[in-house]
Amino acid sequence: MRLKLRILLLICLVAIKIHAQWNPISGGYNYSGNIGIGSTMTSLSGALHVNGINASGWSYFSGNVNGAGNPLNIPGLAFGWNKSGGAGESLIVYNTSLGVYPKLSFNSFNGTTFSEEMTLVGGKLGIGINNPQEKLHVANGAVMASDPTFNSINVKIDGTSVPIIKFTRWTGGGSEQHNAFVGQFYNPAAGSEYSLGFGTGRSYTGVQNEYTNRMCILTNGAVGIGTTTPPEKLTVQGNIQVPLLSSIGYLQSTDKFVHNGNTLGNYSLGWINDLSNSGAPTAIFSGFGGIKLITGSQSRLIIDQSGKIGINTTTPDAQLSVKGQIHAQEVKVDLNGAVAPDYVFEPTYKLSPLDSIKTYIDKNKHLPEVPSAKEMEKNGVKLGEMNMLLLKKIEELTLYVIELKKVTEKQTTEIENLKSKR
DSSP: OOHHHHHHHHHHHHHHHHHHHHOOOOTTOOSOOEEESTTOOOOOOEEEEEEEESTTTTTTOOOBBBBOOOOOOOSSSEEOOOSSTTTTTTEEEEEOOTTTTTTEEEEOOSSEEEEEEEEEEEEEESSSSSSSSSEEEEOOOOEEEOSSSOOTEEEEOSSSSSEEEEEEEOOOTTEEEEEEEEEEEEEEGGTEEEEEEEEEEEESOTTTTOOEEEEEOOTOOEEEEEOOOOSSEEEEESSOOOOOOEEHHHHHTEEEEEETTEEEEEEEEEEOOTOOOOOSSSEEEEEETEEEEEEETTTEEEETTOOOEEEEEEOEEEESEEOOOOOSSSOOOOTOOOOGGGGGSSTTTOOOOOOHHHHHHHHSSOOSOOOHHHHHHHHOOHHHHHHHHHHHHHHHHHHHHHHHHHHHHHHHHHHHHHHHHH
C-alpha cells in the first residue's frame, strides 16, 4: 500500500513539473494544446511557439520575434535573429499567402521597422524589389563579379542611373587601372537621347570609372567611331586602315575572282601584292559593272564593264573617249600592224597623172583617198590612218616635184641650146 502511494505521489510531482515547464501561463492553465519553448513566453499562438520562431503547423505565423511584437502578421514560416538587440535584427519569412507562388523573403530590422531586402517568388529573385520581373532583378543598385584572387579585376552591372556594364583590371603595378564600359549614356548633342556607348580608358590613380566613349550607336541605328553625333549609318572621326591583302567590299566571300594570284571581290577596295608590280603594294578598286568618278554632280570619268574609258562622256565608243581638248607634250601612236607608205617609192608604183587628180578635185573638192569634211565630222579622224595617208600624199607630192624638176631641167637645157645657136 505504501508503495502504491509513493508511485502515485511521484507521478503527480512529475506532472506538476512538466506543466510548469511547458505551460508558464500566469493566472491559469493553457488548454489549447499548444507547446511553448522559451523562458519569456507570455502567450502561445501556434501549435509550436519557440521564442523567436512562431508557427502553426508550418502554415501560420503569429506572436513575437525575439521578444518584439509580431512585425509582419502574415501566414508563413518565420525565422528571426537578433544580433545586438533592437537594430540589427533580421527575419526570413516563407509566405504562403500569395496564391499560386509561395514567397521567400529576407528582411532587415533597424530597430523600428522591417525592410524587405531580397525576395524569391515564382522562381524569380529580386534584390531591392519585392516583385521581380526576371530570373534576377536588382533594383536601385549594381551587381559586381570579381576575380577570386584579385578583387580589382571585376565586372560591374550598374542600373542606378542608366544601364551600364563596367569592366576594370588592375595591371599589378602601382595604381594603374585599365577600364572599359558598355551601356547607355545621356547624349544631349544627338537630340537629348540615351545612346549606346562603348568606352575604354586608363587610370594611373586607381580610378575605376575613368574612360572615354570610343564608339556609340544612336537610337536611329547610326554608328559613330570617335564621334557621338554620327550623321550617317557609319561615321568615323579619324583614319581607317585596311591591312595588306585585305579589302572593303560587298559580298566578298561569295562574289569574287582571282587576279594575278590574289582573290578579290567583284566590288571592293584594297591593296595587294600584284605580280605585275614587284615594288610596293598595288591599290585595287573593283566594280563589276564599271567605275565612275563624279565632281560637281557631273560624271567626269567612267570605266565601263568592257574596259572602255570615257572622259566627260558616259558612252565611250573606244578604249579612250574624250569629249573635250587634250593637252600633251607628246602623243605616241602605235601603228598596230599598219604599213608605212614607203611603197610609193618603189619603181612599180603607179603615180596617178596630175590631170586625173585635177579632175577628181574639181568634182569632189578633196584629194583622192582622203575623207571629205562631212565624213570627218560624222566619223571623226583616226590619227594613225590619217597620218599614214598624209605621209603617202607627201611622198606622192615629192615624186611629182621630182618629175617636175626633171621637166624643168630639160626645158632649161633646150633653151640654153637655142640661145647658143643665135
